[in-house]
Amino acid sequence: xxxxxxxxxxxxxxxxxxxxxxxxxxxxxxxxxxxxxxxxxxxxxxxxxxxxxxxxxxxxxxxxxxxxxxxxxxxxxxxxxxxxxxxxxxxxxxxxxxxxxxxxxxxxxxxxxxxxxxxxxxxxxxxxxxxxxxxxxxxxxxxxxxxxxxxxxxxxxxxxxxxxxxxxxxxxxxxxxxxxxxxxxxxxxxxxxxxxxxxxxxxxxxxxxxxxxxxxxxxxxxx
Amino acid sequence: xxxxxxxxxxxxxxxxxxxxxxxxxxxxxxxxxxxxxxxxxxxxxxxxxxxxxxxxxxxxxxxxxxxxxxxxxxxxxxxxxxxxxxxxxxxxxxxxxxxxxxxxxxxxxxxxxxxxxxxxxxxxxxxxxxxxxxxxxxxxxxxxxxxxxxxxxxxxxxxxxxxxxxxxxxxxxxxxxxxxxxxxxxxxxxxxxxxxxxxxxxxxxxxxxxxxxxxxxxxxxxxxxxxxxxxxxxxxxxxxxxxxxxxxxxxxxxxxxxxxxxxxxxxxxxxxxxxxxxxxxxxxxxxxxxxxxxxxxxxxxxxxxxxxxxxxxxxxxxxxxxxxxxxxxxxxxxxxxxxxxxxxxxxxxxxxxxxxxxxxxxxxxxxxxxxxxxxxxxxxxxxxxxxxxxxxxx
Numbered sequence: 001x002x003x004x005x006x007x008x009x010x011x012x013x014x015x016x017x018x019x020x021x022x023x024x025x026x027x028x029x030x031x032x033x034x035x036x037x038x039x040x041x042x043x044x045x046x047x048x049x050x051x052x053x054x055x056x057x058x059x060x061x062x063x064x065x066x067x068x069x070x071x072x073x074x075x076x077x078x079x080x081x082x083x084x085x086x087x088x089x090x091x092x093x094x095x096x097x098x099x100x101x102x103x104x105x106x107x108x109x110x111x112x113x114x115x116x117x118x119x120x121x122x123x124x125x126x127x128x129x130x131x132x133x134x135x136x137x138x139x140x141x142x143x144x145x146x147x148x149x150x151x152x153x154x155x156x157x158x159x160x161x162x163x164x165x166x167x168x169x170x171x172x173x174x175x176x177x178x179x180x181x182x183x184x185x186x187x188x189x190x191x192x193x194x195x196x197x198x199x200x201x202x203x204x205x206x207x208x209x210x211x212x213x214x215x216x217x218x219x220x221x222x223x
Numbered sequence: 224x225x226x227x228x229x230x231x232x233x234x235x236x237x238x239x240x241x242x243x244x245x246x247x248x249x250x251x252x253x254x255x256x257x258x259x260x261x262x263x264x265x266x267x268x269x270x271x272x273x274x275x276x277x278x279x280x281x282x283x284x285x286x287x288x289x290x291x292x293x294x295x296x297x298x299x300x301x302x303x304x305x306x307x308x309x310x311x312x313x314x315x316x317x318x319x320x321x322x323x324x325x326x327x328x329x330x331x332x333x334x335x336x337x338x339x340x341x342x343x344x345x346x347x348x349x350x351x352x353x354x355x356x357x358x359x360x361x362x363x364x365x366x367x368x369x370x371x372x373x374x375x376x377x378x379x380x381x382x383x384x385x386x387x388x389x390x391x392x393x394x395x396x397x398x399x400x401x402x403x404x405x406x407x408x409x410x411x412x413x414x415x416x417x418x419x420x421x422x423x424x425x426x427x428x429x430x431x432x433x434x435x436x437x438x439x440x441x442x443x444x445x446x447x448x449x450x451x452x453x454x455x456x457x458x459x460x461x462x463x464x465x466x467x468x469x470x471x472x473x474x475x476x477x478x479x480x481x482x483x484x485x486x487x488x489x490x491x492x493x494x495x496x497x498x499x500x501x502x503x504x505x506x507x508x509x510x511x512x513x514x515x516x517x518x519x520x521x522x523x524x525x526x527x528x529x530x531x532x533x534x535x536x537x538x539x540x541x542x543x544x545x546x547x548x549x550x551x552x553x554x555x556x557x558x559x560x561x562x563x564x565x566x567x568x569x570x571x572x573x574x575x576x577x578x579x580x581x582x583x584x585x586x587x588x589x590x591x592x593x594x595x596x597x598x599x600x601x602x603x604x605x606x607x608x609x610x611x612x613x614x615x616x617x
Contacts, residue, residue, distance in 0.1 A: 058520055058610040078525070078608065086522035093613075097517040101232040102224070109224035114522035156521065 004067075005164060005196055006032035006055060011064035013050050013219070024050040025061070026219030032198065034163070037190040039207035040200045042216035048200045049168060051216065055198060056089055056166045057081040069163060086115045090157030094169035096149040098141040104128070104152040105137040108159045115160035124159070131155045131185060147178035154185065158195070165189075167199040171206060183209060226527060230534035237507070241539060244503040248543025248589060249550060251496035255489045256551035256577060256585045257558045262482065264576030265562075265569075269474060272570040273467045275413045277355030278323070278440035279449060281465045282309065282456065302327055302437040305462055310439050312459075318452055320444040323351040326426045327437045332396050336384065343381070345395070346418050347426025355442060359415070364389040364406030371424040376406035380416040393419065400429050412572040478566055493592065496543070500596035504536050508604045515604050516612025529605035536597025537590055544589025548582050 008030035015022045024047045032038060032055075040048050053059040054066065057073060058081075066074050069088050073081065098107050108124055119127075128137050133151040141149055150170060157165050167186065171179035183206045189195045190211075201207045215222040234241045284303035310324045326347035335341035350366065353359060362382075367374045375393050377385065382404075387393065393402045402421060410416055427433050443449060449466060456464040465473075508515070515528055551558075555575045563569040 053610050053613075056520065058613070082519065082522065082524050085520065091517070091520045093517065097513065097613075099229070099232075099514060099518075101236040102229070106224050106228075106232075110229060110518075111521050113224050113226070114518060114527060116522070160522070 004031055005034050005036070005069065006030060007067040009065045011054065011061045011066055013047070013054060013059065014062040023219050025054065027064070028216075028219065028221055030214070030221075032164075032196065034196050035190070035194050036196050036198075036212060037187065037210045038198045038212045038214060039210035040198060040214045040216060041202070041204070041207045042222070046216040047219035048216055050219075052166055052168050052198065052200050055164075056091060057085045086160070088163045090160065090162040090165045092150070092153050092157045092165065092167035092170045094172040096141070096146075096153045096173075098149060098152055098156075100141050103138050103140050104133065104144065104148075104155070107141075107152055108156050111156045111159045117160045119159065124155075127155050127158060128152075130189075131158070132181075145178075146174050147181060150174065150178075150182050151185070154182070154189075158189070158193075163196060165195055165197045167197065169200055169202065171201065171203060179203065179206060226531050227534060230531050230538060233507075233511075233531070234535055234538055240503060240507075241542075244500055245539050245543040245546060247499040248496045248540050248592065249546035251489075251492040251592075252544050252547025252585050252589055253550035253554065254492045255588070256548060256581060257554065257575060258485050258489050259581055259585075260551065260555070260575045260577040261485075261558065261562055263578070263581070264559075264574045265478065266475070267576055268570035268572045268574055269471060271572060272413050273471055275356065275358070275411060275415075276440065276467065277357075278321070278442045279446060279467055280441040280443070280453065281467065281470070282313065282439040282441065282462050283437065283465065285461055285463050304432060304435040304437060307434045307436055309459065309462055310436060313439060313441065313456070316452075318443050318445070318448045319441055321351060321355050321442040323355055323440045324349060324423060324436045325352070325438045325440065326423060326430070326432060326435065328426075328430050328432075330395055330397060334396075343385075343395075344418050345426060345430075346420050347423035347430075348420050349423050352420075352440075355440060356411075356415075359411060360409045362407045362409045364404070367405055367422050370422050371428070372405070372422055373400065373402045373425060374405040374421065375402045376408060376420045377404060378408055378416040378418045378420070379410040381419050382407045384417075395429065398429050414571055416571060481566060497592055497596045500536060500539060500593065501599060503539075504532060504597055504600040505603065507535070508532060508600045511604075512607065512612050512615040515607055516609045516615070519607070519609035520613060525605040528607075529601045532601035532604045533594065533597045536600065537593035540589045540593025540596065541586070544586045547589070548585060551577060551585075 008028060010027050010029060011025055012023055012027060013025040015024060026047070028051070040051060042048050050059070054061055057068070061074055064074070065072065069084065071084070073084060076084070099110065102110060105124065108127070112119055125137065128134055131151045131154045133148055133155065136144060136148060141152070144152065170186070171182050174182060186197055186199060187209060190197050199210060207213055284305035286303045307324065310322070313319060314322050327344065329342040329344045331340065332343050333340045335343060362379060364376070367376070377387055385393070387404050389404055389407065391404045393404060395402070408415065427435065443452060453464045453466060456462065518528065555577060559574045562574055
């Protein structure tokens with residue numbers, strides 16, 4: 001059994017408005033191990049995306065303890081969190097978020113540049129082949145289909161060889177056939193590359209394909 | 224891929240906006256370069272005009288010294304007259320190296336400038352006038368045959384305008400006098416180019432100003448005597464003494480209010496350009512909030528984001544600076560002609576003097592404007608929390 005990559009103990013994320021306090025994440029315990037493929041599922045407003053942002057070091061917790069990659073990151077500031085993200089985390093978003101003026105190849109090269117990592121052109125081309133986008137790497141996003149864009153986003157997430165890949169509704173903007181292809185690509189990356197992947201999804205048929213399924217309701221684990 | 228290339232690509236994404244913003248900077252830079260070029264060029268041309276007068280002290284009849292100084296430099300009628308006895312007295316002063324009497328007047332000629340009409344300027348001189356200007360050469364012809372000959376020597380431009388050659392006749396409207404062209408001077412780049420010269424006595428006869436002068440140009444043997452010499456002449460009744468160093472200062476004073484106005488316009492243009500660039504880049508940052516959030520999520524530091532936005536602003540301003548310099552160089556003649564029309568006195572020769580140093584300084588200035596303009600938008604972008612930026616618009 002692999003060691004824990006993420007260990008969350010009784011974590012909270014509280015938003016305070018004038019009228020009320022809302023616990024988007026409400027006393028949650030979580031243990032993610034290297035090589036896991038985890039689906040986070042739940043209804044809208046259950047705290048899935050907030051949890052993903054916390055696990056992506058994009059947001060701080062309001063309470064509890066969070067250890068990631070062997071470090072306590074509960075109270076780290078943005079300047080420190082960016083280094084953790086850069087070294088360890090790759091992101092895949094629902095609406096791809098590729099830079100529209102850059103080609104597929106340049107989007108991946110930019111991610112490498114921002115992560116302060118270098119890869120040969122051949123390695124990047126191999127990476128595109130791995131995600132099933134061998135021939136359209138010199139196209140800008142508007143020339144690509146939704147599925148192709150998401151493959152570029154996956155290649156970008158993998159480029160710096162992160163320890164953890166976080167995918168927020170990666171199939172949300174795709175048709176069912178393409179959604180299945182993209183999810184199977186993530187499963188395959190998990191199996192072949194031993195990538196640790198956490199996927200937030202609404203789609204029950206896809207979510208259950210993960211090794212573990214975490215269900216959230218009102219910021220708490222259901223199972 | 225690096226941040227420099229990314230900044231370029233970001234600007235290329237919105238070409239029209241980029242070019243319009245750079246256009247605003249270009250206009251500001253063009254105005255600034257033209258005005259600074261004019262400032263340098265005017266002073267240089269004025270110095271050249273004054274130096275080429277050949278004398279250090281000018282004596283005129285009492286009146287407004289500003290008016291006298293300007294009229295003597297740019298030429299024109301309306302000068303007051305003084306008795307030639309003043310000249311006869313000063314010429315005996317042992318401190319005087321060279322001295323030349325002048326009588327200047329203008330006549331309206333309806334046939335001038337291809338029938339549009341215009342003033343022709345005439346100056347009565349003696350041989351000493353040429354001795355004070357040894358650089359003055361004949362393009363054609365020679366000096367008058369006698370001190371009272373009905374002959375003229377034409378300045379280069381005057382001959383061009385009147386289309387006259389040696390031996391041609393000149394008719395002075397209203398004076399019923401026909402004179403013969405005996406010489407044409409080469410171009411000097413001064414007001415002399417536009418003057419029609421004749422012997423002093425002839426001029427006094429034609430204009431009915433016997434024994435009168437409008438000015439006396441004096442060059443001293445020792446320039447250090449100038450203060451004492453001026454002091455002595457102040458006691459003479461009916462005349463005033465103007466040193467050409469004063470003339471330079473007087474004319475610079477005359478145009479200083481115009482300069483304040485034009486420099487204010489330049490400063491306002493630069494200020495508007497800064498606001499325009501800041502606003503454009505700020506809008507661009509707001510439009511790209513989500514993209515900035517994603518870049519931060521995938522590893523960009525706040526400084527990376529700051530650099531990208533700052534580089535974009537600097538590129539726009541550099542592009543504006545280069546374009547502005549090209550405009551300033553191309554529009555130099557238009558600016559020059561405009562200034563010549565609106566200023567009370569414009570020296571001869573080139574007035575807008577744009578040096579390589581000025582061009583380099585304006586480019587550096589444009590880059591500085593870019594850096595200042597980009598500071599706030601870049602800080603706004605850099606300080607965005609990635610989670611808020613990604614969530615924006617949802």
